[in-house]
Amino acid sequence: MSPVIPVPAPVTARPAQPYVRxxxxxxxxxxxxDGEVRxxxxxxxxxxxxxxxxxxxPLGVVVPRTVEAAAEAIAVCREHGAxxxxRGGGTSLAGQTCNVAVVIDWSKYCDRLVSVDADARTCVVEPGIVLDVLNARLAPTGLMFGPRPSTHSQCTLGGMIGNNSCGSTAQAYGKTADNVSRLEVLTYDGTRMWVGATDDEEYARILAGGGRRAEIYRELREIVAADAGEIRRRFPDIPRRVSGYNIDQLLPGGDFHLARAxxxxxGTLVAVLRAELCLVPAPAAESLVLLGYHDIIAAADAVPRIAAHRPLQLEGVDxxxxxxxxxKGMHPDAVKRLPEGGGWLMVSFGxxxxxxxxxxxRALTHDLGGTEHEPHVAFFDDERTEKQLWELRESGLGATARVPGMHETWEGWEDSAVPPExxxxYLRDLRGLLEDHGxxxxxxxxxxxxxCVHTRIPFDLVTADGIAAFTSFLGRAADLVVSYGGxxxxxxxxxQARGQLLPRMFGDTVxxxxxxxxxxFDPGDRMNPGKIVAPYRVDENLRLGTGWTPADPRVHFGYPEDDGSFQRAVMRCVGVGQCRRHDGGVMCPSYRATREEEHSTRGRARLLFEMLGGHADSPVGDGWRSEAVRDALDLCLACKGCKHDCPMNVDMATYKAEFxxxxxxxxxxxxxxxxxxWLPLWARLAALAPRAANALAHGPGTAALLKRLGGVDPARTLPAFAGARFSDWYRxxxxxxxxxxxxxxxxPDTFTDNFAPRIGRAAVDVLEEAGYRVLVPPRTLCCGLTWISTGQLGVARRVLRRTVRALTPLLRxxxxxxxxxxSCASVFRDDAAGLFPHDRDVARLAEQTRTLAELLTGAEGWEPPRIGGTAVSQPxxxxxxxxxxxxxRRLLERAGVRLDVVGGCCGLAGDFGFTAGHHEVSMACAEQELLPAVRAAGPDTLVLADGFSCRTQLEQAGTGRRALHLAEVLAAAGRDRAEGTRADGSGTRADQAGADATRAGADGTRPVRGGR
Structure with a gap:
């Protein structure tokens, strides 16, 4: 017989942390x-x-290249008592993934889909794989992992397992725990094993094998059996019980499913090395019904009847x-599609x-008709509209986090759950409790x-009274949800957010x-200490707190949407991590290339937060002189993708320029x-002798020296100056x-004027054909873009002020x-107002700046010429x-173009891709979406790119394709229209447009057919 091993005493208070060298x-x-140790x-x-x-x-960060390396890292930590x-995607809202510990980031390398068994509907994954990436790789099998949190584009499976994540599709598929078959786990003491469901026969085999594994199984069974009655009584029988350990999975008479437990x-018990997941068939089709009710409580009252129809998703929005x-101007098209009401349910069927x-x-809406739960109805079954509407719901955190005219809102009581019936x-009482606390x-x-109810609450987490009110509310809210059996x-x-409150739900015995x-599992409390068991108080370790005293320095930009405060602007980041997604939109190209937290928008925002001080233990000192912040910002492409794609509109390009x-x-x-x-100045000088400038920039003996002196990457070729500037030609x-x-x-921006005058000439043709009288400035002016992007803001202000003065008569x-x-239009529409927030003429400049498509489509009666064919476009x-x-997009579609719009960033991004040391990242950004799309394009497909950087990247990447500006394509097609010709839609007209646009240039380039 195996010796009887006493059950260990519980961890009820945090053990003293040993000193770590x-x-x-x-x-x-x-x-x-084998990994990156930082x-x-x-x-x-x-x-x-x-x-x-x-x-x-944290003490430090380890980014292991393999799960074996991660196991070795834990072994080293054990030897040092660390x-x-x-950590996966780092989007946890309860503080699970920050600690004074060695943080193991699984997301960069440990992201393999190890195996798939389509017949058994299972797969084995490493913990760092992102949910959307997993489901994309599973797509050929017709299977998917069912639970889908709103962070599906950036959350990892390891994080989902750690949190027992759910998401909207848990309505049909259950929580993560319901979809896990087995786990390979590692304890702090080095015990490594696969765990899953354990019947009596398997349990006997484990005990017979002896050792640490047998000890763990025996002790777990004894603990749970001893308190089985109280566990059954205290664990609410509801779909969304995520609090506490899942020890109900170990109760006598069940599967003794240690993986699900x-x-x-x-991460407080074990590290997950691999997971065997249960998969479900991906729905071939979906439909979406929006149900509008008088208010959100009336909508909630209708939930049980609707849930009986077994929908795929059943979400509420107030x-x-x-x-x-x-x-905040979020999802305007989707908002317009909501039916009448003051509270809505979004119900989808697969x-x-x-x-x-x-x-x-339709069966659902028929069933609701004529009942007390009859709603206003809107029905959708097209994928694009459904996607827009689900984005409206999934943006809840971003929508409620920084609302104009409102106090800041925070997590803390953001996901309580009660029986759906x-x-x-519960909502009535919760709303009353919220009102009671202001x-x-x-x-x-x-x-x-x-x-399950989400919310963000305007807590005051800075003053002593505010924090006292915060803790008082949490106690009353916990009692409320428990009273509802939730x-x-x-x-x-x-x-940490709810650990201290758990006794109110589970009682002393549990x-x-x-x-x-x-x-x-962890007698020394070395695995993520202070979370769930023996937790920190809810008011400890606050990111703000009464001791938070950050600097708010004088700055160059006005930050009008942040009360003029750089510190408040930096605080826009709420950690949702959309900057870590792998595709879609533009944000964040440097993260997509490097997979580094420091090179995500979120990571940079965190470092700027630390740079501003406020906490005595901040690792980032030296304020504006911080080399850590400089290094993190070095790979920011200043693409402004975060300003649009981030739900909080973090504008890292502006913060970088400021820094x-x-x-x-x-x-x-x-x-x-x-x-x-200072490119505009050098370009103006080069215009005096362009041939000499080109000879110097491209000469066999001078090109390398010039690039070295100018800090240009040796792999780059310097663009050639045109023989004559556009502005000179037009004057x-x-x-x-x-x-x-x-x-x-x-x-006449610097790039069009000095490097691509053919585009300016094409634009003149288009504008005059459309009935405009074209003007150009009487002298060389500049928007200041290159000085802004390099943080030379004093010069940029002087340049912009000179430009605005020259344009003032026209603006008025x-x-x-x-x-x-x-990029120059962006300066006029955005950056200039930031640098001159109170200048009315600058505001006029922003209001009156147009793109070519905006100007033409706003011209009443103007119709685009027929272009036809297909095009790949890189915005x-x-x-x-x-x-x-x-x-x-709409203009090109009206012109008969079948358009494929490429996402992501070209990677050149003005000076970024030319700067020494950036070439590898620049090309990695281009390889994300742009270059594969262009290589896959047919020979008669137009390649469109209005940006000089985008066109230059394509030219220097060796694609053999030439990208055209919208003005060039419209000019060529307009000449055809004037000549009475029309496209046949076969692609030959697009080919001719490319040749004609090239032929119209004045920079000495040879005609190129079809963009090749």
Whole structure:
């Protein structure tokens, strides 16, 4: 017989943390772990918080290349007594993934789909794989992993397992725990094993094998059996009980499913090395029904009847959330599609065919008709509209986080859950509780089909009184949800946010059982200490708190949407992590290329937060002189993708320019700042002798020297100056045509004017054919873009002020300003107002700046010439993020073009791709979407790119394709129209447009057929 081993005492108070010799720990990790070991200030600052209210600076960060390397890292930590915290996407809202520990980031390398068994409907994955990536790889099998949190584009399976994540599709597929078959786990003491369901026969075999595994199984069974009655009584039988350990999975008479018991343990018991997941068939078709009710409580009262129809998703949205989205201009098309009401349910049905899905939706609306739950109805079954509407719901966190005119809102009570049949009553009481505490502005929305309620609450987390009110509210809210037979957490887990409150839900006996379970796996409390068991208080380790005293320095930009405060602007980041997604939109190209937290928008925002101080233990010192912040910002492409794609509209390009201005104040700058930052000046000088300038820039003996002196990457070829500037040509030529539509100032930006005058000439042809009288400035002016991007903001202000003064007479007459280069248009529409927030003429400049598509489509009666054929289009990043590309898309579709719009960033991004040391990242960005799309395009497919950077990247990437500006294509097609020809839609007209556009140039280039 095996010896009887006593059950360990529970962990009820945090054991004293042993002293860790950090430098010795770093040395041994570096020597023994196959991965990236980082104890530098930048890494520690970037990982100091997650998506929660909490902040703890880690000892260091390990990014293992394999799961074996991760196991070795834990072994080294064990030898040094160092705590360990696992981290995936880092979007946790309860503080699970920040700790004073060695943070193991699984997301960069440990992201393999190890195997798939389609017949058994299972797969094995490593913990760092992102949910959307997994499902994309599974797509050929027709299977998918069912639970789908709103962070599906960036959350990892390891994080989902740690939190027991759910999402909207849990309505049909259950929580993550319900979809896990087995786990390969590692305890802090080095025990490694696969765990899953264990019948009596298997349990006997495990005990017979002896050793640490047998000890764990025996002790777990004894602990749970001893308190089985209280566990059954205290564990609410609801779909969304996520709080606490899942020890109900170990109760006598069940499967003794240790894998599912470990799901949701938040890294406090074991590290997950691999997971065998249960898969479900992906629906072939979906339909969506929107149901409008008087208010959100009436909508909640209707949930049980609707849930009986077994929908795929059943979500609730209140009028406050919709109002906040309207205020922030989020998803305007989707908001317009909502039926009448003050509270809405979004109900989707999946099926094997569209007809079947639609029939299920109609059966629901028929069943509700004539009852007390009869709603206003809107029905959709087209994929594009459904996607827009689901984005409206999934943007709830971003919509409620920074609402104009409202106090800041925070997590803390953001995912409570109750029995769905009691949801209406709970919402009534919760709303009353919020009102009692002065938090009535909080929106209520969430996974209503499973009784899970999301909200963000305007807590005051800075003053002592505010924090006291915060803790008082949490206690009363916990009691309220327990009184409804609910769970403190229905999705996000406990971590530090709810750990202290768990006794209110589970009572002393079950909490003691949790402590004994913790002691079985981790008696020294080394695995993510202070979370769930023996937790920190809810008011400890706050990211803000009463001791938070950040600097708010004087700055160059106005930050009008952040009360003029750089510190408040930096605080826009709430950690949702959309900057870490792998595709879609533009944000964040450097993260997609490097997969580094420091090179995500979120990571940079965290470092800027740390740079501003406020906490004595901040690892990022030296303020504006911080080298850690400089290094993190170095790979920011200033694409402004985050300004559009981030739900909080974080504008890292502006923050980077601000930082560089202060960092290099009264100091020598990098060479690239003087060469490319002052490009407009060098271009003006080169225009005096362009042949000599080109000979110098491309000569066999001078090109390399010039690039070295200018801080240009040796792999780059410097663009050639045109033989004659566009502006010089036009001033000699002068305006022509009737100009019946009035004047328009065609802005001769540095790139069009000096490198691609053919585009300016093409634009003149298009504008005059459309009835405009074209003007150009009487002398050389500049928007200041290159000085802004390199942080030379004093020069940029002087340049812009000179430009605005010169344009003032036209601006005050209401003359539109046409900018052909998107980055320069972006300066006029965005950056200029930031640098001169109170200048009315600058505001006029922003209001009157147009893209070519905007100007033409706004001209009443103008119709585009027929182009036809197909086109691959690369919107410039600033076109996507600041100007908006929908107008261009619609214009091209009206012209008969079948358009494929490429996402992502070209990777060149002005000076970025030319700067020494950036070439590899630049090309990696281009390989994300742009280059594969162009290579896959047919020979007669037009390649469109309005941005000089995008066209240059394509030219220098060796694709053999030439990209055209919209002006070139319209000019060529317009000549055809004038000649009475028309396209046949076969693609030959597109081919001719490319040749004609090239032929129209004045820069000495040879005609290129079809963009080849």
């Amino acid at each position: 950090v430098r010795d720990l770093e040395r041994d990790l570096t020597a023994r772990v 104890f530098d200030p930048g890494s520690r600052g970037a990982y100091s918080t997650d998506g929660s209210n909490y902040r703890q600076v 705590p360990v915290t696992s 470990l799901v949701g343990s938040e 009028d406050k959330l919709i109002d906040y989205e309207r205020r 099926a094997g065919s569209q007809r079947e899905a639609d029939e299920r939706a 009691r949801l209406g009553g 938090y009535g502005a909080a929106s209520l929305y969430g996974h209503f089909g499973q009784g 769970s403190l957490s229905g999705e996000h887990g406990d971590g 909490m003691a059982a949790f402590g004994r379970i913790k002691a079985v 560089l201005s202060h960092h290099y104040a009264r100091r020598l700058r990098p060479a690239a700042h003087y060469s490319m930052g 000699r030529r002068g305006p022509r045509g009737g100009g019946e539509r009035g004047p328009v100032l065609l802005w 007459r209401g003359v539109p300003i046409l900018a052909l280069e998107p 410039h990043c600033h076109h996507h993020s600041v100007l908006g590309y929908d107008t261009d």
